[in-house]
Each structure stands twice: as C-alpha cells, then as structure tokens.
Amino acid sequence: MTDPAPQTPSRPPSVWPAFRASDAPALIDFLVDVVGFRRTAVYPDGDAAAGRVAHAQLDWPEGGAIMLGSDRDDDGPRPGTAGLYVVTDHVDAVHARVSAAPGVRITREPDDPGYGGREFSMTDPEGNHWSFGSYRGEPAPRA
Template sequence: MTEETQPVRPPSVWPAFRARDAAALIDFLVDVVGFRRTAVFADGDLVAHAQLDWPEGGAIMLGSHRDDDGPQPGTAALYVVTDDVDTVHARVSAAAGVRITRPLNDPGYGGREFSMRDPEGNHWSFGSYRGEPAPPA
C-alpha cells in the first residue's frame, strides 16, 4: 500500500505516556489487557514510540522514560470503553501482579466498570459508559 492508499484514521485523542520498562508494559497491555500491538519502534531496550490499538476502537501511544520535561512513568489515568467489561475484568483479574483498585460496579450514571493499576502504576478504568451525546455544533 502506498501512503496515498492507506486508510486514514479520523481525528481523535490518543493518550500518550512513558514507562520505566516500556517493553514489559507493552507485553502486559497486549498479553493481559487485550490491546493490539500496531507499531513498536525500539533501539535495544529503549522504546522510542509504540502504538497499541484497542480492538473496539481508539489507541494509545507510549515510550520509554527519558530525562526531559515529559510525563513521568506511572502518572497516567485512562478510561477505555468496552462493550464486554466482565470479560476484560476476568482476564486482568487472573493475571499475576494486577491490582484491581475498584471492583466491578454499575455506577449511577450508567454502564458497568472497574479500575486497576498496571505494573508501572498507571490507573486504568474500563467501562461500557460512552459518555453523553455531544452538543450540536
């Protein structure tokens, strides 16, 4: 495929963060959580850029921690929309070292959700709540 024929993603917001051990975090997010490894650009142990896609839509970017003014490892908080919260919860709950910080629940504003921390300390919430409809433009 040439650049002109590749599908173009619609504009969206992608969380981006850094990790002390980016390769291990990528493996965790793919093997345990269920993200898809779309691109990883690494030089040895240093991950310059990684893109992980969520199967139901959206994506994240991450890389190795660097000594600059960028985000510090373990400080991200992310919300991932999924239609199958119970399956994601069962998968991550069964993995060694996962810390569930909020059990499965049905919040008053709708949906179903739970929260966890990844091995780097980032806070992840998974839920079926897709937000309120956008106001007219």
C-alpha cells in the first residue's frame, strides 16, 4: 500500500520529547543512520572520549525534533522508558528501513487505524517505543 497524501500541519512543532540512553552515542547513530533523523547538535558530557552525551538534538526532516543524553544518577527518566510518535508522510519507507535493522523489534506492522492516517510501531535497541504515522492530530481549537 502507498503512503497517504501529505496533510497540512495543524500547528508548528513546539513540544520536544527528551529522554536518556544507556549508550547515547549508539542510539544517536541508530536514529540518524537507520531511522532518518538529522544530527543537529551533540555535546559531550565531560571528556568526549568517555562516550557520554550531555545533550543531543536530532531533527526530523519533516519537522520537529527530539533531545536526548546519557543516563545520569538523578531523578530523570530512565533509559528505555520513552514513548514517541513521529509524524511522517513516508510511513512505508521508514518501516522498510527500520524493519531490517538489528536491534529493532516491530511491535505493530503498518496499518490504517480508524482515526485516520497510516502508522506502525517499533522498539529501538534501548527499548524505547516509537510510532511513525501520517496522522497529524486534530486541528487546534480556535481561541
């Protein structure tokens, strides 16, 4: 099945999902090389050779972005606990890329849910849950 026609965004992206990873450099490489994010900024946490990331920004080519960093001993989110929905007009192409990658578990094959759009779900090598879909949400209510 082909991807549905692009939808007009109902609002610009302004919520930035942020999470942590046990191996942030490896997760960043996976999200860039396999999933298709763009590496916008990666700042080391201390000695860059230690492989720890204080902050990374990865932009989604179709709009929006995420932030992530290395796990720390504080009350922040634990690695593998994030759940994210990424809007794309290329659901089947993203599915084809990630389904062949090591460390990925497809948890829902591409389908057309009753509320509109097309989507699939997966877990990344760290255990985070991702859904990719063409559904952009309902229009924002007028104030």
